[in-house]
Amino acid sequence: MTINNESAIGLEKYQINIEKFADSNLSFNFLVIEKFFNNNKKKKELMNMSTDQIYDEIAKIQNDTDDSQEDFLLKKFVLPGTSLIEAVFRILILNHNNPMSISEMEQSLKKAWATVIYLKSYTNETISTMLNVSNEYFISQVD
Numbered sequence: 001m002t003i004n005n006e007s008a009i010g011l012e013k014y015q016i017n018i019e020k021f022a023d024s025n026l027s028f029n030f031l032v033i034e035k036f037f038n039n040n041k042k043k044k045e046l047m048n049m050s051t052d053q054i055y056d057e058i059a060k061i062q063n064d065t066d067d068s069q070e071d072f073l074l075k076k077f078v079l080p081g082t083s084l085i086e087a088v089f090r091i092l093i094l095n096h097n098n099p100m101s102i103s104e105m106e107q108s109l110k111k112a113w114a115t116v117i118y119l120k121s122y123t124n125e126t127i128s129t130m131l132n133v134s135n136e137y138f139i140s141q142v143d
Contacts, residue, residue: 012141013099014131016092018051020138029054032093036061036077055096071111078112084122085130087112089137099142102127 021028033046036058046054061073073094078087091108092100102124109122131139 011101011103012128013101014088014092014105014139015099015142016089016097017138017140018097024138032058035090036093052096055093058093074108074112078108080113080115084127085135085137085139087122088127088131088139092139102131 016028018028021031029047029049029051032051032054033043037043037046046057049057058073061076074091077090077094082090087109088105091105091112092098094108105127106122106124113122132141
């Protein structure tokens, strides 16, 4: 059975190409730390950690609200005002930069943006079009 082009959209997997950050003389870890942490002392501490250790530190961020724990980090860091490319970047970070399909990203966006769903366009086609051109977060398709 072959999959036609239209139904294949959303099945390809994407992740952040961390090597491209280094090739561009940019610090991937610094960017992640800046986006997920506010405390300057904590930021300095994190700069000496590996990427995997930083992911673990993000997972330890405490829920400071009365909301249920489910999807707490997603709702805390992928806010309704976040641009689509930024939201996808943050979703990949929260997933430890493991490859994700566009359909998986779309599901995360639905959870994060449940209150503003009607204001945002993030169909498989929209996300695919956005990710299949070069972007500032070096998110690209993986095999």
